[in-house]
Amino acid sequence: MPIEKVEKIWLNGEFVDWDKAQVHVLTHALHYGSGVFEGIRAYETPSGTAVFRLTEHMERLMDSARIYLMPVPYSTEELINATKELIRVNKLKSCYIRPIAFRGYGEMGLNPLNSPVDVAIATWSWGTYLGDEGLKNGIRAMISSFSRIDPNSLPPAAKATGQYINSILAKMEAIYSNYEEAIMLDSRGFVSEGTGENLFVVKNGVIHTPSTSASILEGITRDTVIELAKDMGYEVVERDLVRSDLFLADEIFVTGTAAEITPIREVDKREIGKPGPVTTAL
C-alpha cells in the first residue's frame, strides 16, 4: 500500500511540510536500527476524532526508549499534545499515527550515545492491514521457520526499529510461500505472535493467548481484547501454546493497532474455518 501523503509531519517540535521531513543518509538509526516507534489509530466517533489509548502508546514509546538508553527530549504529555495538534493540522477524521524517536546524524559506529535523538510523528490514512477480505473472512497463516527474537538478544518488550528485521524475514517467507501472515515461535518453540500482531486461540469457549514470557510485544490491543473478553464473561488464559493448539483451535485471531482484530482461517493447511462467534463478538 503506498503511503497516502498529508500536509504536515511533526519533526523535533515543528510542523514541517510532508516532503521536507527528511533525514541524512548517515543517520545512525538507518545503519543500526537504533530507533523506537509506535503505531496508533485515531477513529471518527460521534463526539469527534478520538485517539485510541494514546497515553498508553506514548508511555510504551518512552519504555522502549528507556530500554535503549535513549533520552527523549520531549515529555509524554508534549508528545500527546503534538499528536492531537497534528491530527487537527492535517484535518484528518481518522488515521494511523506513527511516532518515532531515533538516533540521528552525529557519529557513525555502534556507540549511539553521542548521536542526537530526533523525534517525529507522522499521520496518514491506513486502511486494513491484512486486506479488507482478510479482516472480514480471515487470513491464511504459516508457522515461520524464523524464531521470534529472544529477550536476551533483543528485548521483545521494546518496539525498536531494528528488531523488526526479524518480523520482515518471517513476513517475506510467508508471502513467498503464498500465505498472508507468519506466526513465529519463541526460542523455546512455543507460539509467540504474528509479525506485527498478538495471537489468540479459542478452544471450547475459553480464550488462550501466549504470556509475556513467550517473547511477545505486550500489545495494547491485546490488553483491550483481554479486558473486553472478561467483561463479556469469557475466561482468558495466558499460557504457553504449542503448534497443535493452533491446528486444533476452534478459532484463531490476531490483534494489533494496524491489524485490529483479524481472524485466521487456516494455519499450515489445517483449516480453522470462517470467523467464529467469539472472534465476531469481540
Ligand code: PPE
Ligand atoms: N506484536 C508486534 C510485533 C507488533 O509490531 C504489534 C504492533 C503488536 C504485537 C500489537 O501491538 P498493539 O498495536 O499495541 O496492539 N504492530 C504495529 C506495527 C505494524 C507495522 O507494520 O508497522 C501496529 O500494529 O501498529
